[in-house]
Structures are given as structure tokens and as C-alpha cells.
Amino acid sequence: MTAVSDAVRRGGVPPVVVARGAMWTFAIVNVVIVEALFLGAAPGKNEVLTVAKFFGVHAALLLFFQLLLVARLPWLDRRIGMDRLTVWHRWIGFSLLWTVLTHAVLVVLGYARLDDASMGKTFLALSGVPASLLGMLAAAVIAVIAAVSARPLRRRLRYEVWHGLHLLLYAALGLSFVHQLLETKTFTSSPFATAYWWILWLFAFGALLAGRVAVPLWRNAHHRFRVAAVVPESDDVVSVYVTGRHLGELPARAGQFCVWRFPGHQHWWSANPFSLSAAPGGEGLRLTAKAAGSASAGLRNLPVGSRAFVEGPYGAFTSLHRTRPGALLIAGGVGITPVRAMLEERETGDLVVLYRVRSEEDAVLLDEVRELVERRGGQLHLLTGRTDEHAAPPFAPDSLRRLVPDVTERDVYVCGPPAMTAAVLAGLRELRVPARQVHAERFGLA
Numbered sequence: 001m002t003a004v005s006d007a008v009r010r011g012g013v014p015p016v017v018v019a020r021g022a023m024w025t026f027a028i029v030n031v032v033i034v035e036a037l038f039l040g041a042a043p044g045k046n047e048v049l050t051v052a053k054f055f056g057v058h059a060a061l062l063l064f065f066q067l068l069l070v071a072r073l074p075w076l077d078r079r080i081g082m083d084r085l086t087v088w089h090r091w092i093g094f095s096l097l098w099t100v101l102t103h104a105v106l107v108v109l110g111y112a113r114l115d116d117a118s119m120g121k122t123f124l125a126l127s128g129v130p131a132s133l134l135g136m137l138a139a140a141v142i143a144v145i146a147a148v149s150a151r152p153l154r155r156r157l158r159y160e161v162w163h164g165l166h167l168l169l170y171a172a173l174g175l176s177f178v179h180q181l182l183e184t185k186t187f188t189s190s191p192f193a194t195a196y197w198w199i200l201w202l203f204a205f206g207a208l209l210a211g212r213v214a215v216p217l218w219r220n221a222h223h224r225f226r227v228a229a230v231v232p233e234s235d236d237v238v239s240v241y242v243t244g245r246h247l248g249e250l251p252a253r254a255g256q257f258c259v260w261r262f263p264g265h266q267h268w269w270s271a272n273p274f275s276l277s278a279a280p281g282g283e284g285l286r287l288t289a290k291a292a293g294s295a296s297a298g299l300r301n302l303p304v305g306s307r308a309f310v311e312g313p314y315g316a317f318t319s320l321h322r323t324r325p326g327a328l329l330i331a332g333g334v335g336i337t338p339v340r341a342m343l344e345e346r347e348t349g350d351l352v353v354l355y356r357v358r359s360e361e362d363a364v365l366l367d368e369v370r371e372l373v374e375r376r377g378g379q380l381h382l383l384t385g386r387t388d389e390h391a392a393p394p395f396a397p398d399s400l401r402r403l404v405p406d407v408t409e410r411d412v413y414v415c416g417p418p419a420m421t422a423a424v425l426a427g428l429r430e431l432r433v434p435a436r437q438v439h440a441e442r443f444g445l446a
């Protein structure tokens, strides 16, 4: 038996529940501390400024959570998954925007009332004060990031442009920190307040530096990843084999993905997430990519021996989250990659795989999947065809139940295009498969 089945046997609290519980506890404790600090501090010069202060300290707290969610802390990532953390990041981002804007408007209004001046005049006067100016700049940067992340604009922007603008969050972080530091009252209202805010900011900077810079740099220096082979799987799909030193020490699990850069061959800013398409082991890593744009299409031309810079492994689409002995693995198109890796890791057991493709020729890694399923005594259903209004949808509840009568008794892992994944998840909900048994990987983080 493997560690996987040990986890099933133990029947303890699911890791995702532990992580969510930890996150909520952490959030509530911090909110309580911030409320206590706010109530214990001297009020503003008038009521409007007091309310402005309330929004200001909460904006700082939201920014702190925002950074934690993108710090790629392995403990959180493996339990909650980067896709879910990114969704939370998005919602906190928009809350942060409204909190910051409310804070800014109330500060101007509060001082305008105090000085009996117009809002315009007060705004200009405040922009001459360093602490206020930095706050205004931070608010402007946050507004730009929110604007480009709103769906209508996001859809029109290339990923790299959107991502480049999104990195301005770091500038907002620096500006907000100095703004809060210069606006000394928050920091100095009591020795406890000073200690609390310093710890909070240092923790945010430390987490970010560790997760986004130190760990990736250290791992790449330690493992020295290189392209070992490039194998075309079809006209538009290619597998890249990557080797390196001490690969057995890499904390990777089947089902996870890495963010890959091939510096000598592609632009240095080009970094793309691809799942591991084989279970990670001491010998090497493999990704299998379908050509979607220039970066993925260009992988076919990678020179053997070229350096690879690998961030990760990331993701919660792993056997860590298994709750039942039986599994149903559902893949659509190139979404087979993490499923293929998970098949390799599984012990013999109760296993059904549904693989949705337009035609058998489009089924990436089909021979490997067939062989792995056969060796484990499982069943593979290749579901071919296009989904249109004339054909019965393959993932409608009735179809799912017909293919897998005991679907509610299994863990279900789903990875495929967004529309297919959404259809499967809706079908599973209708069949009342408990949410804790359903695990999905979305090939989209933005």
C-alpha cells in the first residue's frame, strides 16, 4: 500500500479543510486585532477622518492577505491549489480597490470639512504632503491593476501585457508600506500596534521573497534543470523531458504542474504553466504541451541540453486529497497530462478513466494511458465526438451514471477545457457527489 491509501484509511480531516480552517482562523484573529487597535487608538480630527482611518487600516490588512495568497507558499498551495487561491486573490483584489478608494475619498472629504475648503483644493494640498502623495499613488496603482483585471479589459489584453501590469502590485505594496509608515499614527498608537504592524509587513515581505524568489532560485541552482529530449507526440503536441541533479529531492507529486522557462531559447519573461505528464521520479520530469500560442508551439524547437528554469511544483490536484478507495478520472483533450501522471502513481485498484476527445487521433498519450489503466485493472472509456445540440452530452448526469454507476462512491478528478470542466462539475453536483470527493484542475490561472 502507498501513502495514498494510508491517507484514505486514516479517514482524518481532509487537508483542504485543515488549510481553509487555518486561513479563516488566521484571518479572523487578524481582523479582531485590527479592530481592537482601531478602537484603542485616538480618533481622527473629525468623524469623517475617523471613518477614513477605519478603511485605511482595513486596506492594509487586505493588502497583506492579497500578498499571502500570491506568495506561492507550498503548504497552502498543495492543500488549496493555486487556481482556488487565485480566485480568492481576485475577490480580495476588488474588495481592496473599493476599500482604498473609500479611504482616499473620506480623507479628502474629512480634511475639506476641517479646513472648510473645497474637495479639489484639499486634494491638491494633500498631494503636497509626502505621506498622502504615496497613498494616492498606491491607490492609483491598485485602480490600474483592478481595471485591467476586470473581465472586459482582461479579455482584450495579451496574457503577458496583463501579467506585466499586474506586477505593479509590488509597487503598490512598497508605496502603501511607506505611506503607512510616514502616517505614523497607525504605527505608533501603542507599542503593541507598532509591533503588530511591523510583524505583519515583515511577514508579508518574507513570504513573498521566500515563495517567489528564494525557493525558486535555490531549487534551480540545486537541481540545474536541462532539456534531455524533445519528443513530438502529434502535429501540435510535444513532450519535453527535463533532467537535473538530485531530482529525487524535488517535492513533486503526480498531478501537479510547474511554471517553465527556457531562457536561452525563449524571451526571459515567457513563463508557462504545464502539468507534469509523468509521475515525477529521481530520473526526470516530463511536460506535454499542445500548441496554443507561440511559447507552447516553440517548445518543439527546444535544443537538447538547453537550460530550463522551473518554478514549482504547484497545485492541489493530487492524491493528497483522496477520500475514497475508488477513483474516477475525467480528462478532456490535453487535460489528460496530470491524469496520465496520476495513473502512474496509483496502486492497483478500483479505477475508471473517461477521456474526452474529438477523435481517437486527437487523444494525446493514448497508448500510455491504455497501458497504465490495463496494468492496474481499471476501465478506460474513450468518449469521441463533438458536443453539439444533437448529441447527448457525455457528462450529463444520466450519461455519467450510465458509464460509472457508483460515481457517488468515488473520488472524481477532472481536468479539461473550461466548458467541459464546468459541465462535468454541474453533472456531479446534480448526482450529489459530495464536494469533498470532487477535485478539479483548471488550465487557466488568470
Ligand SMILES: Cc1cc2nc3c(=O)[nH]c(=O)nc-3n(C[C@H](O)[C@H](O)[C@H](O)COP(=O)(O)OP(=O)(O)OC[C@H]3O[C@@H](n4cnc5c(N)ncnc54)[C@H](O)[C@@H]3O)c2cc1C
Pocket (backbone or CB within 6 Å): 159, 257, 271, 272, 273, 274, 275, 276, 288, 289, 290, 291, 292, 293, 294, 295, 296, 297, 334, 337, 338, 442, 443, 444, 445, 446
Ligand atoms: C495549472 C495549469 C496547467 C497546465 N497544463 C498544461 C499541460 O499540461 N499541457 C498543455 O498543453 N497546456 C497546459 N496548460 C495551458 C498552458 O499553460 C497554455 O496553453 C500555455 O501557457 C499557452 O501559452 P502560449 O504562450 O503558447 O500561448 P498564448 O497564446 O500566449 O496563450 C494562450 C492562453 O494561455 C494562457 N496563458 C499563457 N501564458 C500563461 C501563463 N504564463 N500562465 C497562465 N496562463 C497562461 C492565457 O489564458 C492565454 O490566453 C496549463 C495551464 C495551467 C494554468
